[in-house]
């Protein structure tokens with residue numbers, strides 16, 4: 043169980059707003075230590091791997107341009123993809139939302155008679171809540187990616203788009219394997235240690251028998267080339283290769299934004315993705331397949347093209363760029379907010395900076411209205427993003443939409459809206475600003491002791507819990523200027 | 533209306549800002565990036581980069597292929613391996629080595645039990661230390677190079693491309709392609725790379741240089 | 747060259763010393779500075795909090811006030827960034843043609859203070875002396891917004907007697923983020939704690955930056971912790987001379 047899914051599957055139902063969820067996460071010292079360790083490691087590796095290429099900026103520009111161009115002609119490329127996949131022996135299905143995608147996949151599995159299927163880590167199937175839908179239909183979905191396995195065994199939620207169990211350290215993983223593996227299949231070896239190599243070995247043994255008898259696998263896709271119908275899965279462990287090769291039936295669920303115009307465009311993305319994501323020159327395994335190949339791999343290949351809010355996102359000229367995302371997770375790894383709160387605080391399968399811009403667009407900003415504010419707009423994500431998604435730009439754009447949506451729902455303006463209006467009313471007039479400054483100076487000095495203001499009530503409580511505020515000076519700059527310089531001015 | 537038409541219709545409606553004169557065929561993509569970042573001889577670079585993934589690399593002249601293969605297998609205590617059709621006989625060691633074929637196709641459990649596979653490759657990439665398999669001669673269907681725990685891949689020096697763009701241009705997209713960069717690994721525990729999960733845990737690579745150069 | 751000082755509403759009200767420092771430095775370098783009194787605010791808070799329409803009158807006010815100057819200098823990287831990146835957006839989204847034009851013409855003449863010194867006046871040595879151990883915090887808006895690079899450090903290195911110490915993980919956000927510090931106070935405080943720990947670890951006497959907004963947050967944290975480290979705007983360090991008591 044991975045938690046009940048809300049609107050369109052993307053958000054976890056009942057998730058508190060970001061500030062509240064973050065408070066819980068921040069109180070967890072072990073979580074913070076785990077996150078800090080992991081994000082620090084990966085930041086250095088990414089910088090080394092990207093710094094090695096002197097044309098990194100040109101690659102990013104090409105990646106961005108290819109994505110932007112594809113999205114601007116999405117219907118054209120989707121139709122071409124459908125044609126090429128079909129010509130190569132695959133079957134293409136279209137799903138408008140999570141429910142339709144789940145129905146299609148469930149029926150395809152039912153037709154094979156399988157009751158247990160294997161899964162390769164995929165954000166799209168996570169987003170639609172496929173495992174839960176399959177469970178309802180009596181089909182067990184076994185996650186084969188190590189981190190997904192950790193999440194599944196722990197009945198946990200993913201907290202990172204690349205390493206869903208990033209919130210767990212090796213000791214926790216060891217305990218989980220020792221306690222839970224036996225319920226799902228081969229138990230963990232006796233005397234399992236917390237050495238990463240030993241943990242990887244335990245996963246290998248546990249899953250091997252499942253791979254050997256697999257009939258059906260479900261995957262996502264990193265890329266799909268419209269001209270050839272070639273689909274790509276980028277991975278590390280080899281569980282992907284197992285799932286793409288051994289079963290008779292392969293079902294791939296892919297967001298419609300993953301299409302690329304041409305096979306040759308992979309020359310850009312196979313450089314951008316591994317270096318941004320795990321900080322490697324190349325990930326251990328990338329599988330590319332085109333339809334079916336007699337005598338090699340699955341005899342049936344189904345490609346499910348998923349909308350689930352993507353065409354709504356496409357309609358927003360500013361927000362559209364969130365669909366460029368290649369799910370490398372660099373933005374999460376560099377984000378100072380994510381580093382402190384972890385992924386669960388975002389309440390969505392898409393956490394971190396990309397989640398803060400994608401989730402509200404996929405589900406409607408009113409269903410995730412605290413997310414666009416879960417950022418200091420520090421810009422580290424934009425710098426790291428291999429396809430140059432200007433996340434801060436989209437964040438402020440969505441903030442405006444969130445404010446509008448809130449205003450639309452109420453008869454009276456919020457206190458915050460009144461405060462902003464009030465501030466503008468003062469700030470449009472230098473005279474009023476001058477008066478306000480004198481009032482602030484007076485008030486501030488009344489509140490302060492030895493030049494400092496301590497704890498404050500209301501919206502400033504959180505601020506003043508950990509910070510003093512200097513008392514406003516007796517004389518504002520404009521007052522000083524008038525007294526000392528204005529005479530000299532023409 | 534079918535879901536297909538619904539989705540395509542929604543996408544078209546969403547893209548009202550794209551001028552009709554803008555054609556998909558004329559993609560304005562700035563391709564100012566390099567075709568290759570290789571700045572030293574390819575054999576040297578490829579060998580160094582493969583070794584970075586903790587695979588072992590051996591450079592040998594082609595006439596010593598069989599002896600090199602034999603030595604590597606012996607070092608691992610292996611006396612038999614799956615050898616896909618089309619793998620050159622001249623590269624196979626003599627002596628006690630048993631060559632296992634794949635006709636009729638072996639079951640996954642059999643392959644799992646065999647434990648070793650020899651293969652050639654389609655293309656190799658120097659900068660990233662990658663070998664690309666395309667199920668061609670000497671490589672066989674994908675399961676052959678996946679299930680055995682030991683993979684020995686023989687690369688001819690002239691198969692090494694400089695970098696990803698050069699390699700992509702050499703590949704046939706209609707074939708099933710597998711890019712292999714080192715042994716299987718994971719970064720899932722504390723975001724640090726550990727070798728050895730589901731794919732072959734040991735990868736040995738031999739680079740064969742033409743006899744004169746070596 | 748007619749140079750206007752855009753003090754920003756925040757500095758005007760809370761940090762007049764910073765404005766005086768800018769005036770001191772520019773006058774010392776032989777330039778006359780004007781302070782158009784009609785100026786108020788760039789609208790950053792409204793924009794970043796999602797109240798775009800409320801920021802629009804401030805955009806037109808800014809264009810009206812500063813339109814006639816050759817250079818508009820501001821001791822705030824975040825306000826310079828607001829003008830540069832977002833005034834055109836607001837003018838485009840809400841403004842008339844005329845405003846769009848005015849903004850487009852004005853924006854290239856708006857400079858953050860250190861940018862103005864190094865790029866326009868082409869100076870690094872401004873005749874300052876400040877014998878203290880100083881750490882520089884590159885604020886997000888100076889580092890990634892305006893891409894000031896090492897310009898502030900170059901200015902600081904030229905200050906007589908100043909010892910510049912390097913802050914570990916300097917490029918990491920301090921957690922201020924405007925209304926973020928109120929809306930997500932706990933996360934902001936966690937970020938702040940790491941920043942103040944880094945400052946304490948390097949043993950700096952003074953922490954400086956190109957934004958008083960981040961400094962009020964960092965300084966507020968240091969003060970609450972009882973730390974002796976002082977926060978100062980970079981301009982105030984550049985204004986200091988041998989005669990001052992630092």
Ligand code: SF4
Nearest residue numbers: 367368370371373427
């Ligand atoms: S938004 Fe950019 S950096 Fe973040 S996951 Fe997507 S591609 Fe990577």
